[in-house]
Amino acid sequence: MPRPSEISIDLDALVHNARLARTLAGSARLLAAVKGDAYGHGMLACGQTLSPLVDALAVAFVEEAITLREHGVEAPILIMEGPFDAEDLAAIKQHEFATVIHSQGQIELLAQEGISPDNSLWLKVDTGMHRLGLSMSEVDPALNRLTAMGVTDITLMTHLAMAESPEAALTVTQLRRWEAIIQSRPLKTSLWNSAGLLGHLAGKSDWVRPGYMLYGGHPGHRFDAAPLKPVMAFTSRIMAVRDIARGESVGYGGHWQAARDSRIATVSVGYADGYPRTATNGTPVWVDGHICPLVGRVSMDMLTVDVTDLPATSPGAPVELWGPRLSVDTVAQHADTIGYELLTRLPARIPRRWVSSS
Numbered sequence: 001m002p003r004p005s006e007i008s009i010d011l012d013a014l015v016h017n018a019r020l021a022r023t024l025a026g027s028a029r030l031l032a033a034v035k036g037d038a039y040g041h042g043m044l045a046c047g048q049t050l051s052p053l054v055d056a057l058a059v060a061f062v063e064e065a066i067t068l069r070e071h072g073v074e075a076p077i078l079i080m081e082g083p084f085d086a087e088d089l090a091a092i093k094q095h096e097f098a099t100v101i102h103s104q105g106q107i108e109l110l111a112q113e114g115i116s117p118d119n120s121l122w123l124k125v126d127t128g129m130h131r132l133g134l135s136m137s138e139v140d141p142a143l144n145r146l147t148a149m150g151v152t153d154i155t156l157m158t159h160l161a162m163a164e165s166p167e168a169a170l171t172v173t174q175l176r177r178w179e180a181i182i183q184s185r186p187l188k189t190s191l192w193n194s195a196g197l198l199g200h201l202a203g204k205s206d207w208v209r210p211g212y213m214l215y216g217g218h219p220g221h222r223f224d225a226a227p228l229k230p231v232m233a234f235t236s237r238i239m240a241v242r243d244i245a246r247g248e249s250v251g252y253g254g255h256w257q258a259a260r261d262s263r264i265a266t267v268s269v270g271y272a273d274g275y276p277r278t279a280t281n282g283t284p285v286w287v288d289g290h291i292c293p294l295v296g297r298v299s300m301d302m303l304t305v306d307v308t309d310l311p312a313t314s315p316g317a318p319v320e321l322w323g324p325r326l327s328v329d330t331v332a333q334h335a336d337t338i339g340y341e342l343l344t345r346l347p348a349r350i351p352r353r354w355v356s357s358s
C-alpha cells in the first residue's frame, strides 16, 4: 500500500478564481501566470484549464511555452524573462510567442537576429524594483530602435516590489515613475499582479498579470476576505499515536517539551515532502476536523502533532497540511516564508491528482 500522502488539485477552484480575476479586471485583458509549474499545481493541467478563460498565459522561459504549445494549449503565451540567446529568439519567432524585453542585451539580440512584426513585445521598465527592466532614460531610444526594426505591437510593463502595500513609499515612488513613463506614449500598459488586482491599485494596467490568486492564495493580509478558493489540498493520514508523560520531549533536539501529559500523533509527511522544516511549534495542522499544533522538529519524512485535545484520534485519521481547510498562507507565516514558496517547491515524490467535475 502506498503511503497516504497526496496533493489534490481542484481545477474547478482554479476556474472559480480565474472568473473572479476576470471580474476584477473589468475591461483590462487578463494574463494568467503559470510559471513555476503553475505555482506547483501542474503547468499543463492548469494551462489547459486556463487557456480558454484568459487572454494569455505567462511563463518565465521559452522551454515552458513550447511545452504548453506541444500539449495543445492555444492561448497566446508571454515569455516573462525574454530570450536568453538566439535559439530562444528563433523559437519565439517560430511559435509567435509574446516576449518581454528587459535589457539592452536583448535589444541587441533582436537587432542581430531580426524580429517578426507578428511578435508582441513587452518592454519592461525598471521603476524601482531593480531586478529587471530598462532604466527610464533608456525607454525612448529602445522604442525608436524597436520601431525601426518593424515592431508594431509594444506593451509597456513594470513590476512593483510591494504591490500589497499601496501606501508604502516605494509603491508611491514606483507609481509616480510609471505615470511618467506611460504618459505621452500611446502604448498598451501592464502593471497589476494579484495584489494590484485584488487591491484595485492605482496606476494604469491595460493588461493584468495575476498568478498567486488564481491558485487561491492571498498575497497579503489585507486581501484575506477575497472569496478565493484554494486549488491545492496537501493531505495525509495519522500513522501512529502515543501517550507521553509531562516533561517528555518530542522529536530531534528534544526542543519541544510536554507541559502536560500529552497524546502525540505522527504524520508521514516531512521536509523531503516539501513541508517546511522551519515550521515552528504551534504551526496549525488540520486533523480530522480540528486544528492541532505541530510539536517538535519536522523530520525528513514525518512530523508530529499534539492531539491531546482529540483523545479519539487514531492511526488512519485524515490530515490536511494545507488546503481548503487550512490556508497555506497561515502555515507559511509560522514557517517564516510565503505560501508561494511552499506551493512551488513540492517534490515530485508526492503523487499529484487533478480533479474536476467537468
Ligand SMILES: *Cc1c(COP(=O)(O)O)cnc(C)c1O
Pocket: 033, 035, 080, 159, 192, 193, 194, 195, 209, 210, 211, 212, 213, 219
Ligand atoms: C510572477 C509574476 C506576476 C504574478 O505575480 P502574483 O503575485 O503571483 O500575482 C506578475 N508579473 C510578473 C512580472 C511576475 O514575474
